Amino acid sequence: MTSKLSRLLLAGAFAIGLTATAIPSNADAATRMGVVVKIGGIPWFNAMEAGIKQRAKELGVDAVMVGPTSADPALQVRAVEDLIAQRVDVIGVVPNDAEVLEPVLQRARDAGIKVITHESPKQKNADWNFELASVDGFGDAYGKMLADKLGGKGKYAVFVGSLTVPLHNAWADAAIAYLKKNNPEMELVGDRYGVAENVDESRRTALDLMRAHPDLKGFLAFGSQGPIGAARAVSERRKGGEIAVLGPFSPGQGRRLVHDDVLTGGFMWNPMEAGKVFVTLGDMLAKGQEIKDGMEIEGLGKVHPDFTERNIIVDQLVELNKDTVDKLAELGL
Numbered sequence: 001m002t003s004k005l006s007r008l009l010l011a012g013a014f015a016i017g018l019t020a021t022a023i024p025s026n027a028d029a030a031t032r033m034g035v036v037v038k039i040g041g042i043p044w045f046n047a048m049e050a051g052i053k054q055r056a057k058e059l060g061v062d063a064v065m066v067g068p069t070s071a072d073p074a075l076q077v078r079a080v081e082d083l084i085a086q087r088v089d090v091i092g093v094v095p096n097d098a099e100v101l102e103p104v105l106q107r108a109r110d111a112g113i114k115v116i117t118h119e120s121p122k123q124k125n126a127d128w129n130f131e132l133a134s135v136d137g138f139g140d141a142y143g144k145m146l147a148d149k150l151g152g153k154g155k156y157a158v159f160v161g162s163l164t165v166p167l168h169n170a171w172a173d174a175a176i177a178y179l180k181k182n183n184p185e186m187e188l189v190g191d192r193y194g195v196a197e198n199v200d201e202s203r204r205t206a207l208d209l210m211r212a213h214p215d216l217k218g219f220l221a222f223g224s225q226g227p228i229g230a231a232r233a234v235s236e237r238r239k240g241g242e243i244a245v246l247g248p249f250s251p252g253q254g255r256r257l258v259h260d261d262v263l264t265g266g267f268m269w270n271p272m273e274a275g276k277v278f279v280t281l282g283d284m285l286a287k288g289q290e291i292k293d294g295m296e297i298e299g300l301g302k303v304h305p306d307f308t309e310r311n312i313i314v315d316q317l318v319e320l321n322k323d324t325v326d327k328l329a330e331l332g333l
Helices: 003-015 043-059 073-085 098-110 135-150 166-182 199-212 226-236 251-259 271-286 325-330
Strands: 018-021 032-036 062-068 090-093 114-118 128-131 154-160 186-188 216-222 244-246 266-268 311-313 318-320
Touching: 032 073, 032 271, 043 062, 043 271, 062 073, 062 271, 073 090, 073 098, 090 098, 090 271, 098 114, 114 271, 128 271, 135 154, 135 166, 135 186, 135 216, 135 244, 135 266, 154 166, 154 199, 154 226, 166 186, 166 216, 199 216, 199 226, 216 226, 226 244, 226 251, 251 318, 251 325, 318 325
Parallel strands: 032 062, 032 090, 090 114, 114 128, 128 311, 154 186, 154 216, 216 244
Antiparallel strands: 018 062, 266 318
16 A cells, blocks of 8 residues: 555544554555454454454555444445545455445445455355354354353353344354254343443343343353453352353453453454455455365465355364463464
């Protein structure tokens, strides 16, 4: 990205309530890309940004991550519009609302920009979506872990980032289906709560649910702030060891809660690796390289893409528990 382009992008980002970090300009022929994440300033996306920077430096790509100051889909739309105006080669997005983004992603493609999404399977108007965990693999793993922690029976609640985040809801569907099939004595409280991208909303909702359901035994929280907020609520109610809290979270943010026995654990993929994959795929597409079945892609391994839905999905699950959380946190996650 040219220095002028970087300045314009940063000015526009701050004007519409976004945070962005620019990477210095390389050669004029370098691939230029911007990655719009769900929300800026939280550990999960800080780790993703580190991956973007590292891989961009390795490949000679000019890349910037843009993070809205809140999980508002409209801010993501405006960020994408700003990137279109800067005529970048590639736009990456981790959507808050897949449907809301459809028109602006089509405008990007109409302008000749390649579009890559993450955490948004079946995303319309994207060239490719990639995942480091399959829906069934992730959902089943959480369903089984929750059943093991609860002894196969008891009430549980489910949080997602929002009711419009496709992947979070797909994970929830898979976990709930697993539990209904394999552990019929487990009971879902309500449906699901779209609070897991906000730690305070997750905490308040968990406290409300514990008051309304004194026999509640577990939380499944899909969204990196959901497990943190629910664990803080469990700590406040002094229910550590009595209520299981599971979900993907940043190890650095959650390690103390894990060792305090209020955050039980979970599974995650490495958001730093996701950041690297954004840049790897973006550079490939910008240079006209075709994604083929069975090819090796750094960060993904051997891939078997779904050419109809435009998904590249692999399983790279890492378990979060007392034995692993400190080592993962030391990696900057």
